[in-house]
Amino acid sequence: MSEKFSPTLRIGDLSDFIAPSQACIVSLKGLKSSSSNPSANKPEVSTSNQQLKTEPVKISLKDCLACSGCVTSAETIMLEKQSLDEFLSNVNKGKPVIVSLSPQSRASLAVHFGISPLQVFKKLTTLFKSLGVKAVFDTSCSRDLALIETCNEFIAWYKKSQMNDDERCNTSLPMLSSACPGWICYAEKQLGSYILPYISSVKSPQQTIGAIVKNLICQQMDLRPDEVYHVTVMPCYDKKLEASRDDFVFQVESEAKASENEGIKITEVDSVLTSGEVLELIQLKGVDFKALEESPLDRMLTNVTEEGELYGVCGSSGGYAETVFRYAAKLLFGKEIKGPLDFRTIRNSDFREVTLEVEGKTVLKFALCYGFRNLQNIVRKIKIGKCDYHFLEIMACPSGCLNGGGQIKPKPGQSAKDLIQLLETVYMENVLVADPFSNPFVKRLYDEWLEQPGSEKAKRHMHTEYHPVVKSITAQLHNW
Amino acid sequence: MELEDGRFELREIQKLEGHTDRVWSLAWNPVTGVAGIPYVFASCSGDKTVRIWEQSPSTASWECKAVLEDTHTRTVRSCAWSPSGKLLATGSFDATTAIWENVGGDYECVSTLEGHENEVKSVSWNASGTLLATCARDKTVWIWEGEQGNEFDCVAVLQGHTQDVKMVQWHPTMDILFSCSYDNTIKVWADEGGDDDWACVQTLGEPNNCAGFLVSGHSSTVWALSFNHSGDKMVTCSDDLTLKIWGVDTISAQSANGYAPWRHLCTISGYHDRTIFSVHWSREDIIASGAADDAIRFFVENKDKDGLVDGPLYKLLMKEEKAHDMDVNSVQWSPGEKRLLASASDDGTIKIWELAPVSC
Numbered sequence: 001m002s003e004k005f006s007p008t009l010r011i012g013d014l015s016d017f018i019a020p021s022q023a024c025i026v027s028l029k030g031l032k033s034s035s036s037n038p039s040a041n042k043p044e045v046s047t048s049n050q051q052l053k054t055e056p057v058k059i060s061l062k063d064c065l066a067c068s069g070c071v072t073s074a075e076t077i078m079l080e081k082q083s084l085d086e087f088l089s090n091v092n093k094g095k096p097v098i099v100s101l102s103p104q105s106r107a108s109l110a111v112h113f114g115i116s117p118l119q120v121f122k123k124l125t126t127l128f129k130s131l132g133v134k135a136v137f138d139t140s141c142s143r144d145l146a147l148i149e150t151c152n153e154f155i156a157w158y159k160k161s162q163m164n165d166d167e168r169c170n171t172s173l174p175m176l177s178s179a180c181p182g183w184i185c186y187a188e189k190q191l192g193s194y195i196l197p198y199i200s201s202v203k204s205p206q207q208t209i210g211a212i213v214k215n216l217i218c219q220q221m222d223l224r225p226d227e228v229y230h231v232t233v234m235p236c237y238d239k240k241l242e243a244s245r246d247d248f249v250f251q252v253e254s255e256a257k258a259s260e261n262e263g264i265k266i267t268e269v270d271s272v273l274t275s276g277e278v279l280e281l282i283q284l285k286g287v288d289f290k291a292l293e294e295s296p297l298d299r300m301l302t303n304v305t306e307e308g309e310l311y312g313v314c315g316s317s318g319g320y321a322e323t324v325f326r327y328a329a330k331l332l333f334g335k336e337i338k339g340p341l342d343f344r345t346i347r348n349s350d351f352r353e354v355t356l357e358v359e360g361k362t363v364l365k366f367a368l369c370y371g372f373r374n375l376q377n378i379v380r381k382i383k384i385g386k387c388d389y390h391f392l393e394i395m396a397c398p399s400g401c402l403n404g405g406g407q408i409k410p411k412p413g414q415s416a417k418d419l420i421q422l423l424e425t426v427y428m429e430n431v432l433v434a435d436p437f438s439n440p441f442v443k444r445l446y447d448e449w450l451e452q453p454g455s456e457k458a459k460r461h462m463h464t465e466y467h468p469v470v471k472s473i474t475a476q477l478h479n480w
Numbered sequence: 481m482e483l484e485d486g487r488f489e490l491r492e493i494q495k496l497e498g499h500t501d502r503v504w505s506l507a508w509n510p511v512t513g514v515a516g517i518p519y520v521f522a523s524c525s526g527d528k529t530v531r532i533w534e535q536s537p538s539t540a541s542w543e544c545k546a547v548l549e550d551t552h553t554r555t556v557r558s559c560a561w562s563p564s565g566k567l568l569a570t571g572s573f574d575a576t577t578a579i580w581e582n583v584g585g586d587y588e589c590v591s592t593l594e595g596h597e598n599e600v601k602s603v604s605w606n607a608s609g610t611l612l613a614t615c616a617r618d619k620t621v622w623i624w625e626g627e628q629g630n631e632f633d634c635v636a637v638l639q640g641h642t643q644d645v646k647m648v649q650w651h652p653t654m655d656i657l658f659s660c661s662y663d664n665t666i667k668v669w670a671d672e673g674g675d676d677d678w679a680c681v682q683t684l685g686e687p688n689n690c691a692g693f694l695v696s697g698h699s700s701t702v703w704a705l706s707f708n709h710s711g712d713k714m715v716t717c718s719d720d721l722t723l724k725i726w727g728v729d730t731i732s733a734q735s736a737n738g739y740a741p742w743r744h745l746c747t748i749s750g751y752h753d754r755t756i757f758s759v760h761w762s763r764e765d766i767i768a769s770g771a772a773d774d775a776i777r778f779f780v781e782n783k784d785k786d787g788l789v790d791g792p793l794y795k796l797l798m799k800e801e802k803a804h805d806m807d808v809n810s811v812q813w814s815p816g817e818k819r820l821l822a823s824a825s826d827d828g829t830i831k832i833w834e835l836a837p838v839s840c
Binding site for chain 2: 044190347348349372373374376377380383386
């Protein structure tokens with residue numbers, strides 16, 4: 001299991017010696033027993049003896065989130081609420097199930113089967129509906145909403161940063177993107193309070209669609225939000241952790257229990273399946289996927305035109321830097337950028353920046369920052385106050401989301417690099433590039449529900465908070 | 481060279497006191513001891529300080545010229561000079577690596593590298609001084625690149641070891657990194673694509689978890705490693721009480737533009753009865769070892785095998801019993817012409833030795 005989470009999360013577990021209370025989260029295979037030779041245990045640091053346990057302890061992902069130890073060296077973690085079995089059991093129980101599909105997962109399956117992402121979308125709609133799923137949506141649609149909120153938030157932060165020091169609030173630039181749960185988890189657990197104020201408060205596309213489905217779509221589909229089982233399909237295992245956060249559970253007043261002043265808790269996203277797990281599902285059902293019929297798409301929350309073409313932003317990790325850059329250039333400096341942005345590689349292909357110059361002066365400096373090593377450099381620069389970027393799109397995985405831990409593995413003989421290149425090409429294949437601000441579905445969401453970007457309603461439903469994880473005493477003692 | 485037959489003695493030149501806790505490691509400034517520049521080395525200790533020692537040109541005695549303190553908050557485990565001798569990197573149990581610059585005799589902490597989750601165990605500069613490697617109990621090896629203004633960027637975080645990484649060491653001429661660990665292995669890391677694409681290209685000795693029978697690898701913690709002058713041989717020392725010699729075919733290494741596979745050449749066993757913590761290969765091909773039995777030993781290649789094919793490849797040149805009162809944590813040959821060795825010990829002292837032929 002541990003190999004599947006993003007490298008940043010995996011690196012979060014860096015303790016040789018897990019406290020007994022945390023013994024659940026380490027594979028004890030291959031550990032050496034204490035040597036009879038006294039000097040073998042030269043006390044470079046004092047540590048307690050490792051305890052060998054044979055029975056894996058069950059822990060939930062919530063426990064992982066609350067724990068200041070590691071997350072994911074946990075080969076024995078039971079992803080009970082986040083598994084294919086759980087999904088099938090809910091489908092079989094006759095629960096109303098809604099599936100939201102990420103564009104990265106579509107690309108992964110498209111490359112695997114040698115068909116187009118649109119075909120994958122339609123065939124998966126057939127497959128899921130044959131199992132009893134009520135609707136299959138598209139997280140590129142909710143992502144457009146998240147991007148608009150991010151643009152709006154960036155402008156607000158930028159303007160604040162331009163004020164003089166007295167008026168400046170506690171938010172300041174750079175703004176760090178918030179869509180990557182591996183990065184958020186690392187920031188909360190390892191970096192703590194100095195970095196969290198820089199992270200955009202906008203929810204990820206996954207949680208945005210969760211909020212839309214459970215707050216709005218359920219009613220429109222005449223379903224009870226507390227009964228609907230909402231599943232996302234993601235390129236990433238860390239998304240399972242994200243879905244488990246308490247921040248993404250909201251309360252509604254129950255009609256029956258209104259007098260008791262106690263609401264029903266609604267989880268935005270009940271379960272996350274990875275691209276790989278969907279492939280498992282296909283294999284489990286013995287389906288000839290390529291031969292599967294292609295169903296029409298559910299238009300309610302899907303970026304598909306009247307003519308049946310998919311659309312969305314460029315950028316296989318969500319297009320945050322690009323979208324905010326174009327918006328800020330236009331709004332703040334009146335510069336409409338035509339054609340593709342000129343991202344320049346700085347250190348390596350996972351660190352690329354784009355700048356806007358006005359009268360010879362750099363006025364906007366944005367970057368894509370993927371993978372742990374690049375993330376480290378940015379974090380250190382922020383800490384010492386030497387980071388001159390305005391916005392950073394941070395992803396924990398090298399190459400970003402298409403290379404997520406939940407994606408289908410390369411075929412035998414295929415290198416990881418070759419696969420990424422293929423995915424990058426296929427990702428935008430037959431997908432129209434479209435400005436999130438002109439997305440009719442998103443416009444309707446604002447008109448009918450959220451009012452406008454950054455409104456109180458939008459803040460309540462589309463934004464979140466981050467919490468530094470306080471190191472437990474045992475973890476601290478063990479790090480001593 | 482008279483190493484073959486001559487008898488040697490280890491003369492204690494001076495015992496240096498000052499650290500108030502065990503001395504973990506020491507490093508000679510590579511540009512000293514030559515061209516009339518007095519010898520300088522650094523030592524680091526459980527007392528959280530680094531001390532800079534210099535040999536007085538007039539009296540030839542060693543003095544502590546500087547104490548680098550109030551930066552690291554826990555044990556300073558390792559120190560290394562950049563090839564130019566201008567920068568000193570120190571790795572500490574406080575999870576940071578500090579970079580010190582010598583400004584007119586004063587040492588100033590010019591940068592602190594954070595990122596490791598816990599105790600930094602070792603630091604090493606590459607041959608050109610552009611890259612710094614660090615390793616830690618967090619099982620990772622990090623590579624940093626020096627930028628303008630003493631800023632350092634992380635270029636790689638290398639995961640592969642399954643336990644505490646004890647030491648990192650760059651190859652003396654090529655940008656290939658070696659690390660050794662509590663997982664009993666030595667890993668070789670190279671930038672194969674040339675685009676900061678660092679990856680493990682070889683593991684010497686896989687974890688000892690299957691049949692427990694390994695012909696070439698160490699069977700317990702590998703504490704340290706050192707290269708010979710030309711860089712085609714490497715010695716490793718271990719808790720398994722052996723030294724192992726590894727070799728690489730230099731011609732294929734050059735044609736492969738860097739990395740070629742390393743193979744086990746021989747094992748020096750039967751000489752140590754306690755953990756070997758430190759090993760260092762001199763320019764004259766004398767291998768010094770420091771161990772938990774408080775002794776320092778010297779080994780040389782065995783050239784008088786009399787045609788015996790299976791004869792030992794290395795032999796003990798001499799052994800200094802009771803070199804220190806406690807564990808010998810580090811032995812380091814000096815640069816320059818003299819056959820000087822410095823040793824650091826749990827007894828809190830550093831000793832300067834000269835290995836000299838017995839005068840009869």
